[in-house]
Amino acid sequence: MCHRLGEDNVTSVEVDPAVSQRADEALEEAGYSTWTVTGDGLVGHPRRAP
Numbered sequence: 001m002c003h004r005l006g007e008d009n010v011t012s013v014e015v016d017p018a019v020s021q022r023a024d025e026a027l028e029e030a031g032y033s034t035w036t037v038t039g040d041g042l043v044g045h046p047r048r049a050p
Contacts, residue, residue: 002032011035011048 001010012027014020017038024036037045 002027002034007032007034011037011045013037013039013041013045015040 010032012020012023012034014023014036015038020036020038024034027034027036035045035048037048039045
């Protein structure tokens with residue numbers, strides 16, 4: 001998604017803080033600086049919503 005939409009347009013939401021951190025690290029290692037937040041994906045992340 002980062003490649004297709006642009007990394008600033010992608011927000012990853014994960015409920016588990018450890019998984020969120022691993023995802024953020026993996027994305028950084030792949031060369032993407034995305035928004036990775038810990039929270040409930042069902043409610044999204046209002047600050048990053050359109």
